[in-house]
């Protein structure tokens with residue numbers, strides 16, 4: 001009998017956390033790394049939220065609490081989500097989780113039986129794909145199209161829907177592309193869903209970047225389209241909007257109270273409840289008018305950085321980068337660099353076992369990290385199935401302006417360093 005179950009070996013991971021030890025290793029050798037790998041705002045937790053958490057700790061609000069989430073927070077969530085999307089919600093439909101991540105996998109446990117099909121965006125947040133085989137479901141990637149701002153049309157989705165479809169993930173503003181859906185696109189997608197899916201097919205609308213928007217663009221939710229609220233789970237949280245990734249607070253609104261109860265029971269089974277002092281902090285984050293100001297300041301900084309990074313990237317031969325409308329990532333197409341540095345040829349010449357673990361964009365990612373000290377993420381980190389021949393990187397712009405300027409200079413040098421890349425590959429080190 002094996003120590004580790006076969007099933008657990010089917011779960012994947014999020015590579016953004018894998019790059020951390022590589023960076024620490026390089027830093028220990030004395031290198032300064034420009035960190036464009038991590039998806040977390042580089043701003044402090046806003047003072048008004050911090051003060052509330054401290055106040056709650058001083059009140060000794062540190063004990064077990066409601067596993068569904070404290071009622072004042074659920075009320076605040078139902079109110080702000082409902083008002084922003086023009087929909088009616090009750091606090092009984094809301095469940096609070098330790099971050100925006102847990103409901104992703106929980107939904108697959110709750111809704112999917114073996115053989116059911118799960119549609120997810122690719123490129124997309126890796127946790128959607130990570131769980132699918134673990135729960136015995138079938139992964140069905142929905143490839144986002146660069147030419148329409150990394151979005152998809154109703155017809156793209158329609159082709160993938162079958163009688164076994166059970167769960168469909170959508171994510172706008174998107175990680176890793178920064179794409180934002182227009183109202184019309186969402187209406188078109190909703191029409192396909194209403195036409196082709198049974199009412200028990202669930203749509204998971206990941207809106208965790210709901211407040212990180214540029215150029216005056218608004219977040220549209222598919223739940224605002226008539227007939228969609230009763231099929232859709234809205235998931236979001238505090239990590240990105242309030243620069244509070246370590247607070248581990250997220251929430252989801254379910255179509256029915258019965259479903260919310262099932263998720264509450266999963267909370268009881270896995271972690272009992274979320275730290276009550278942080279839940280009070282999240283309530284203040286949602287209700288305080290000061291949050292508007294801190295979010296606006298953060299978006300202004302991200303937009304300035306986006307403008308700099310996108311213009312610098314587009315000036316590098318071999319790179320094409322779209323202007324994201326939300327979130328804090330840029331997702332350049334590096335096909336030209338792959339060609340110019342002969343990365344494809346180098347990849348093809350690798351032994352089969354190495355090839356399986358890397359990709360052309362991974363090779364450039366690792367070359368950038370180990371030779372030019374810029375940490376980025378490769379295409380493979382955002383969905384693996386059917387992505388051969390797709391050459392992209394994700395850069396997070398949640399890094400200071402000066403670091404980003406250095407990073408862009410380094411990328412420009414790396415993208416022209418044919419000899420350096422050949423020598424890097426020759427060594428057969430750090431290839432994934």
Ligand code: PLP
Pocket residue numbers: 039098099100101102125171174175206208237238239240245249250
């Ligand atoms: N959903 C998306 C699209 C994300 O990008 C992230 C984090 O990067 C999450 C969910 C998870 O967020 P949290 O840190 O709150 O668990």
